[in-house]
Each structure stands twice: as structure tokens, then as C-alpha cells.
Amino acid sequence: MKVKDFTSALEEIAPLNYAEGFDNVGLLVGDYNDEVTKVLVCLDTTPEVVDEAIKEGANLIISFHPIVFSGLKKLNGKTYVERAVIKAIKYGINIYATHTALDNSFDGVNRGIVNQLGLINAKVLIPKNDILKQLVTYVPTEAAEKLKLALYEAGAGKIGNYDSCGFLVEGKGNFRPLEGANPTIGKVGDLEEVAETRIEIIVPQHCEGKILNALFANHPYEEVAYSLINLVNKNQYIGLGMIGELETEMDEKSFITYLKDKMNTPIVRHSRLLDKPIKKIAVLGGSGAFAIKNALAAGADAYITSDLKYHEFFSAEDQIVLMDVGHYESEQFTINLISSYLKEKFSNFVIFNSGIITNPVNYS
Structure with a gap:
């Protein structure tokens, strides 16, 4: 198995174009064509x-x-990033990072928190x-079924939990x-009128190349007429955070x-308790202060995230309880999520979790 086999499998649930613009995801060190010996899964490299x-023989x-987040100008071992890369x-x-591509996946980081807390009726908090x-294209009606499939x-x-969604209408x-020209139908110089079918179909951006290849390979015309239109529609199954x-319901202190128990954390920093029951909960793994307004708009009783600063706790406005469980703690279940998924895909290959706790924050 090659590196690209494992990364392609992971990109089925976390395509790289899901990642936020500031991020640095994908293969950061190495070669997609390298043969893989073993796979080590971790939170931080x-x-x-x-x-x-090296010790376990994983390459x-x-x-x-991502161990490389911003540009490296030198590689002389002065920082832990440089030492790891060298x-x-x-x-x-080889080192591959998924980060916000997996954050935005419906089956990613925040689904892990939702499952850990036993939340039901979960949906994306901030749809992307x-x-x-x-894609809009026109094809002779007799060839429409083959092209559509x-x-x-x-x-x-x-779209979400549905596939094979499209719209077809016949015309001339x-x-x-x-x-x-070398026309499939008609003769050079003659005006032709052909019974055609208009096909309209959604194209997820990470599949665009593959879909266009299928269009050209299966369309009978020499010159394929098509339009590819950018949509501003929000995707309800892709995005940051979740709410469930x-x-x-629980009282605030019980919750x-x-x-603490479910997230395996010794401490929870939180805003003022409101003496109200906790039922509806928004979650966002990692640094999530930017989504406080989204949790409020969604009517959440509590918002669980990390890295909240002093003044950001005031944003609760006595309408919601903000709960900071710690950055590492909010993402710790991601390791099992990745390794379990890959083990299902590659059941006869050695894939194991790192035994090193990389949390840089300590509690005394």
C-alpha cells in the first residue's frame, strides 16, 4: 500500500477542500508514492x-x-517544528495532516464530541x-441515461444522506x-434540430475533476455543451461545530x-451559571470563540469549546453557559476516530495510535 492509498481513503470523509483557507493540510512531508510499512495516528507530530x-517501524x-502551519524559512533544528521535520x-x-478538513466533516471532530456526550438530533452548527x-449539460435523449448514471x-x-439527485427535462x-467539425449527428453546413435532454446536477467541489472526466468520456458529442455554476448554498452536512x-436535561452543576467525566478533563472554565436546565448543547473542538454568536443564535443552553479568553466569557450575555474544556481535551477523541476509520478500510494493515500525550498544558 502506498501513502496515497491511505490519504485518499481519509479524504473520502475529509476532502482537503473542506479545510479553512488559513490551514495547511495534506501531505506535509514525504512522497505520495512511498510504500507504507505501518501507520501511526496522532494529534500532534x-x-x-x-x-x-522510528522505534515502531512506521513510515x-x-x-x-499540521506540524508545519506557516512557512518555514530555515531548517536548522532551533524549534520543535524544525526538529520534527528534519x-x-x-x-x-511521511507526515500527513487533516485538521480543519476533518473539523468540517460531518463524521469528524465534532461528531466525536457529540457521540462522547451522547447527544441526539445532531446537526452542523455553522454550515459551510x-x-x-x-453542472448543466445537454445530451441527445437516447444517450441521457448512460451519461446520467x-x-x-x-x-x-x-446531497447529505441522498445520492443520485438530479433533474432532467426534454427539449430540442x-x-x-x-x-x-466531425459531428456525431448531422452534416457539416446543415442546421440540425435534435431531441435533447437537459441534465442539472450538484457537483461537490472535491469531485469536480472526476465528474468532468465522466462527462467528457460518456457524452457522445464532439463539442460538449455544459455550464459549471458556483453555488452560494450552505451545505447542511459540512461545516464547523455541531449542535444536539x-x-x-440536567441542572448546570450536574452537567x-x-x-468532566465524558471529556476526561480535570477542570471546566465556564461563564456565569444561569440556574436553568441544560438540554440543547453546541460543541466545537479546538479554538471556538468565534462561534459563540452561532451557538446563541441556535438557542443552545451551553456551548462547549476551548481557548476562550477573559473578555470572551462576557459574550454569554446571561443567555448561555460557555464551557471551556481545554484544546487538547476537546480534540482527544479524534485519534480514535481516524484510526478506527482507517482500520475498517485497511483491515490487514498495522495502524496504531500514538502512546504519547502531546498536550502541552499541565494542571496542578
Whole structure:
């Protein structure tokens, strides 16, 4: 198995174009065509994790956080980032990061928190937009079924829990082949009128290349007429954070105790308690202060995230309880999420979790 086999599998649930613009995801160190010995899954690729990979004979590290986040101008080992990269290159270890691509996945980081807390009726808190397109094409009616099925097979027409979604309407098309044309239907110089079918279908951006290849390979015309239109529609199944409900509401103090236990954290920093029951809960793994307004707008009783600053707690406005469980703690279940998914895909391959706790924050 090659590096690209594992990364392509992971990108089925976390395509790289899901990532936020500021992020640095994908293969950060190495070669997609390298043969893989073992796979190590971790939250952070520290020098100690690279040592662990070397010791265990793993040459592919799949990390949640990218070890290279901004540009490296030098590689002389002065920082832990440089030391990790230098060591990985020296020992032929590939490093791949998924980060906000997995954050935005419906089956990603925040789904892990939702499952850990036992929330029901979960949906995306901040649906992502500008990642869908619409393909419109015209094809002779007798060829429409074959083309439609080929487009579906390539990934077009998938919306949430539905696939093969498209719209077809029959009409008449006109064209005149000019000198040099090699028309499938008609003759050069003659105006033709053909019974055609208009196909309209959603194109997820990460499948665009594959879908267009299918269009050209299965369309009978020499010159394929099509439009690819950017959509501003929000995708309800892709985006940051999630919101769900407890099966049974809790009082605030009981919920904080429950939260500590489920998130395996010794402390929860929170805004003022409101003496109201907790039922509807918004979550966002990692630094989530920017989404306080979204949790409020969604009517959440509590918002669970991390890295909240002093003044950000005032944003609760006595309408919601903000709960900071810690950055590492909010993302710790991501390791099992990634490794479990890959083990299902590659059941006969050695895939293991790092045994190193990379949390830089300590509690005394």
C-alpha cells in the first residue's frame, strides 16, 4: 500500500477542500508514492512522536494538527517544528495532516464530541458554503441515461444522506456543424434540430475533476455543451461545530460533572451559571470563540469549546453557559476516530495510535 492509498481513503470523509483557507493540510512531508510499512495516528507530530514512529517501524504519520502551519524559512533544528521535520526527512517518514478538513466533516471532530456526550438530533452548527457547484449539460435523449448514471458514479448528485439527485427535462437543441467539425449527428453546413435532454446536477467541489472526466468520456458529442455554476448554498452536512440535545436535561452543576467525566478533563472554565436546565448543547473542538454568536443564535443552553479568553466569557450575555474544556481535551477523541476509520478500510494493515500525550498544558 502506498501513502496515497491511505490519504485518499481519509479524504473520502475529509476532502482537503473542506479545510479553512488559513490551514495547511495534506501531505506535509514525504512522497505520495512511498510504500507504507505501518501507520501511526496522532494529534500532534512532535519530535517525540517521530521518535515513536522510528522505534515502531512506521513510515506514515497521520496527524490531526499540521506540524508545519506557516512557512518555514530555515531548517536548522532551533524549534520543535524544525526538529520534527528534519528527523522525519532523515528517516523517510511521511507526515500527513487533516485538521480543519476533518473539523468540517460531518463524521469528524465534532461528531466525536457529540457521540462522547451522547447527544441526539445532531446537526452542523455553522454550515459551510461555496463548496457546491451545479453542472448543466445537454445530451441527445437516447444517450441521457448512460451519461446520467456515469455522472452519479463519479460523485455528482450527492446531497447529505441522498445520492443520485438530479433533474432532467426534454427539449430540442439546435446547432450547425462548421468546416472542420466531425459531428456525431448531422452534416457539416446543415442546421440540425435534435431531441435533447437537459441534465442539472450538484457537483461537490472535491469531485469536480472526476465528474468532468465522466462527462467528457460518456457524452457522445464532439463539442460538449455544459455550464459549471458556483453555488452560494450552505451545505447542511459540512461545516464547523455541531449542535444536539441531551436525551434528558440536567441542572448546570450536574452537567459540568458529567462533562468532566465524558471529556476526561480535570477542570471546566465556564461563564456565569444561569440556574436553568441544560438540554440543547453546541460543541466545537479546538479554538471556538468565534462561534459563540452561532451557538446563541441556535438557542443552545451551553456551548462547549476551548481557548476562550477573559473578555470572551462576557459574550454569554446571561443567555448561555460557555464551557471551556481545554484544546487538547476537546480534540482527544479524534485519534480514535481516524484510526478506527482507517482500520475498517485497511483491515490487514498495522495502524496504531500514538502512546504519547502531546498536550502541552499541565494542571496542578
